Amino acid sequence: MTEHQSAEDQILELLQALNKGVSPKFERCAGISPTRLRLLHELYQVEEISQISLQREIDIDAAAVTRHLKGLEESGTITRRNNPADNRVTLVSLTPQGRDRMHCYREEKNRFINGLLDGFDDAERKRLTDMLIRLQHNINVM
Amino acid sequence: MTEHQSAEDQILELLQALNKGVSPKFERCAGISPTRLRLLHELYQVEEISQISLQREIDIDAAAVTRHLKGLEESGTITRRNNPADNRVTLVSLTPQGRDRMHCYREEKNRFINGLLDGFDDAERKRLTDMLIRLQHNINVM
């Protein structure tokens, strides 16, 4: 059967290899893990947000959110308090230092992305984005 | 500064989301994790191979290799023995049952990839592959 497998085959492995490369490199460049930066990015655009909303934005497990926030709280990047109107929810917000740090992070992130997309013109960036979206869609319907 | 960030920004998150989707879905479809299948795939094309060569092919940590092989050995998929010519290296090979199982796995993998690339014609598949390779390259030189 499909013996020209190599071409398509490669794509799966490329995706895996790519991700294996991207995250550590990003962390080394930006000084923060991609996931944590996404958390902070959400917080940055908002005064205060419940943990559950945060989780739904970021789309990772609630347990992972809890643990990241615990770390970020200890490092003085965020604060948490109970929602007086509903004692189940905890509200999260950036501390002033957290907001400060975001400026560096954003720059590093832009630098990183530009490096990653080096040699891609606008049209290619768009094509790449479209393809990734289509792949994502295909996975979702599987 | 870069305020049209959204386009490029998206790519990082798309890559992350994609990988988050691909691995579990693959495992659910194929009944084995992508990494383990890659290990078995290497073993499939060879009579016997040292752990270190295997590791270099797959490009994961030696510790991870050890643990995967331990699991695969317990499930009767592979066997290991010492290289009599060099007692440091252990030689790994598929058991007959392991070879059998690979037939199913390969089919499932092809099915999965076809699903993933649904709607991509040959030209697009090639373009995608090329782009992924370029991204990988960009990361490596960062």
Added chain:
DNA sequence: CCACAATGGTTGACGGGTCAATTAAATAGG
């Protein structure tokens, strides 16, 4: 009003990857 569901969050255990330290074997060089 009260029992029962639903919701938000935390915790523990597990899989999968990393790195660092350790062990055993082989190889080199004085």
Added chain:
DNA sequence: CCTATTTAATTGACCCGTCAACCATTGTGG
């Protein structure tokens, strides 16, 4: 030859994600 270095593999500790169990709180319907 014997020490010193390199090499292959293993182990332990850690990070990050998942799932499942649990707790507290809130909402709901008889």
